[in-house]
Amino acid sequence: MKYTIHATCSVLMLPFMLATSAMAGSADVVVENAWARASIGTSRPGAAYMEVHNAGDEPVTLTGLRTDLAMMPEVHRTATDEQGVSSMSPAGQIVIAPGETVAFEPGGLHAMLMQLQRPMEEGETFPLTLTFSDGGETTVEVPILGIAARGPED
Amino acid sequence: MQSRSVLGYGAAALGVLGLALFVGWWQVDGPGAPVPDDGRPLPLTAMEFDLTDHEGRPVGPDTLVGAPSMVFFGFTYCPDVCPTTLADISGWLDALGGDAEQLNVVFITVDPERDNVDAMAEYVGYFHQAIRGWTGPEQQIALAVEGFRATYEKVPTDSGDYTMNHTASVFLFDAEGRFVTTIDYHEPREFAVPKLRRAMNEKDAEGAT
Numbered sequence: 001m002k003y004t005i006h007a008t009c010s011v012l013m014l015p016f017m018l019a020t021s022a023m024a025g026s027a028d029v030v031v032e033n034a035w036a037r038a039s040i041g042t043s044r045p046g047a048a049y050m051e052v053h054n055a056g057d058e059p060v061t062l063t064g065l066r067t068d069l070a071m072m073p074e075v076h077r078t079a080t081d082e083q084g085v086s087s088m089s090p091a092g093q094i095v096i097a098p099g100e101t102v103a104f105e106p107g108g109l110h111a112m113l114m115q116l117q118r119p120m121e122e123g124e125t126f127p128l129t130l131t132f133s134d135g136g137e138t139t140v141e142v143p144i145l146g147i148a149a150r151g152p153e154d
Numbered sequence: 155m156q157s158r159s160v161l162g163y164g165a166a167a168l169g170v171l172g173l174a175l176f177v178g179w180w181q182v183d184g185p186g187a188p189v190p191d192d193g194r195p196l197p198l199t200a201m202e203f204d205l206t207d208h209e210g211r212p213v214g215p216d217t218l219v220g221a222p223s224m225v226f227f228g229f230t231y232c233p234d235v236c237p238t239t240l241a242d243i244s245g246w247l248d249a250l251g252g253d254a255e256q257l258n259v260v261f262i263t264v265d266p267e268r269d270n271v272d273a274m275a276e277y278v279g280y281f282h283q284a285i286r287g288w289t290g291p292e293q294q295i296a297l298a299v300e301g302f303r304a305t306y307e308k309v310p311t312d313s314g315d316y317t318m319n320h321t322a323s324v325f326l327f328d329a330e331g332r333f334v335t336t337i338d339y340h341e342p343r344e345f346a347v348p349k350l351r352r353a354m355n356e357k358d359a360e361g362a363t
Contacts, residue, residue, distance in 0.1 A: 072313050106234060
């Protein structure tokens with residue numbers, strides 16, 4: 001009986017133990033140089049940029065974004081073809097290899113902030129949460145720069 | 155009587171032949187000849203479209219002839235490429251200093267449904283003051299895009315909205331309206347500014363910083 005209880009406990013604990021060990025992946029994610037451009041009102045989508053570094057020794061998978069600023073934050077990718085035509089589409093999940101940094105930058109990956117809940121005012125910040133496949137999350141405070149900003153230093 | 159009608163038919167046939175030859179010449183080599191289409195933008199003087207600038211003034215390709223021009227397409231609901239292009243261009247114009255005043259700089263929207271004159275006015279107001287915003291009826295926008303040999307396409311998004319795919323290159327024309335070159339999206343400033351100077355010609359580049 002004692003053995004059974006012990007075994008049941010182990011089985012019940014297993015997912016949590018797995019989650020804990022896997023959590024080490026996204027816990028090692030460091031977000032740097034985050035910035036966004038100010039918006040004009042709330043009707044147009046906004047965009048935010050950052051560098052997502054995986055300082056751990058396991059790959060991590062970025063699955064989504066969350067922020068109170070926008071109803072539909074999504075990772076999007078802009079691609080420009082040989083004819084110079086730019087298009088933008090959801091990027092899906094982003095796998096970041098150990099030691100690698102994925103750059104969200106103008107003309108490439110960006111956090112597309114659709115259905116803004118308030119205008120993005122220059123000088124303010126907003127929290128952006130990155131969610132990972134192992135259940136982990138990282139939240140970064142994103143400074144809002146001018147609408148004509150070109151990078152985090154502007 | 156018979157020989158006269160033969161003569162008449164002969165003259166008519168010659169006339170038809172002559173007309174055919176003339177029409178053929180007109181269409182192939184004459185003024186009616188199509189502009190050779192090598193994928194390069196037409197000269198501004200060969201384009202035809204009627205738009206409105208962000209101050210409500212009627213504008214078209216003729217507006218740009220007489221000074222070198224930098225023209226690009228975009229839309230104000232574009233969160234990534236367009237503000238980046240406008241910010242890049244503002245940077246190039248800053249690098250040109252006072253010489254920027256000699257340039258026509260025009261942002262033509264490919265999304266006239268949302269980008270009316272007021273929207274364009276507000277948007278361009280956030281960037282370098284030399285940048286003009288042009289909009290107009292969809293059909294006229296299409297004519298402009300065709301003249302530049304550019305493309306645009308409306309694409310629905312998950313959120314029930316839409317976005318626009320479009321040519322993101324910046325087109326440069328000389329003061330006579332001839333196409334010079336493009337500056338591709340994301341081209342570094344060290345390439346972009348010399349290209350601009352080339353479009354503005356050597357002479358004007360002297361004495362600038």
